[in-house]
Amino acid sequence: MESEVRRLAGGTLMTSLTEEIAVTHTLVPSKAERAYVYIKDNITNGTFGPGFRLVLGQTAAELDISAVPVREAIRRLEAEGLVTFTQNVGAQVVATDAREYRYTMETLSLVEGMATAMAAPFLEASDIASARAINAEMREVLTAFDAKQFTALNHDFHSVIFEHCSNLHILDLVHRGWNRLATIRESMFTYIPGRAQDSVREHDDLLSLIESGADALTIELAAREHRLSTLRAFLESPGHAEHPSVS
Structure with missing residues (x-):
């Protein structure tokens, strides 16, 4: 050879x-x-x-x-x-407006939910520990809220999990969704700071589901609802009306 x-x-x-x-x-x-x-x-x-x-x-x-x-x-x-x-x-x-943000979040809720469920069986104890450490850092950021830092940590948290997805086609779609969100210069948490605290709690709940060996569908639906909750919070916020463009 x-x-x-x-x-x-x-x-x-x-x-x-x-x-x-x-x-x-x-x-x-x-x-x-x-x-x-x-x-x-x-x-x-x-x-x-x-x-x-x-x-x-x-x-x-x-x-x-x-x-x-x-x-x-x-x-x-x-x-x-x-x-x-x-x-x-x-x-x-690209300029991402509120409609594009909604479409991206709806799509990402589906593909990332599936990626999270598929990744769960491959997560080691060290991966769970890393995710918990990042979430703990996110909780600390809540005190003197920094939306940009919180968003960066949020990506780090989820990537620890979804990068273990064995289906590379689904993983590619997840990456594309996050890339689209990266074009939004201001974090959505700027408009919905109250959502950040709920997000941290939901991270803990998601990790507990994975650790307990919950079935794939339960994990997928939890991850999907986690992202859709952020979308709903933005769409229902005054910031949504005041900022029709989220770019």
Whole structure:
């Protein structure tokens, strides 16, 4: 086989060219990957806000690469729902309004609920401990509420669980949903701070269900209801009426 280690005269060892290339590729990200990470990071941290125009030449110059890998990165981000491309306008960061937020949350409640249920049997005691530690940190944040920090911890909590989902197609849909939510520059908890306390409690309840060996449907429905409760709280809040755009 090409990937096997081959012994040369004198007893020296040499890996195949294919294997060496694979190792090099792992250590050094491609130009397209660099462009993808650069643009996505700037979207999620708010530097590239909703409607921000992504100019190929400008981005390429900032990264000291050609426009080709930047174009590839933008196509990838477009497929993930973070960027939209319009003729005569070009690529822009998507603007998420209240309707899009609702659609994303409704979809995420379904796929993340299933991912959570499928992940449950594969969670080790250390994973549960990590999730509980993150939730404890979220509880501390409630005292001097920081919506942005709370939201980041919320993602960390859920990812500890859903990343163990064995169905990569479902997991990809979960990632896409979270990516869409990442385009929202202000956390929804800014408008519904009272929801944060309930969310922390529901996290504890969800972990207890998983620890007790509850059946998959029970876990799935609990995870689904957890997300839908946040959506309902936002839709019923004064902030929903005052902020028709949540971007």
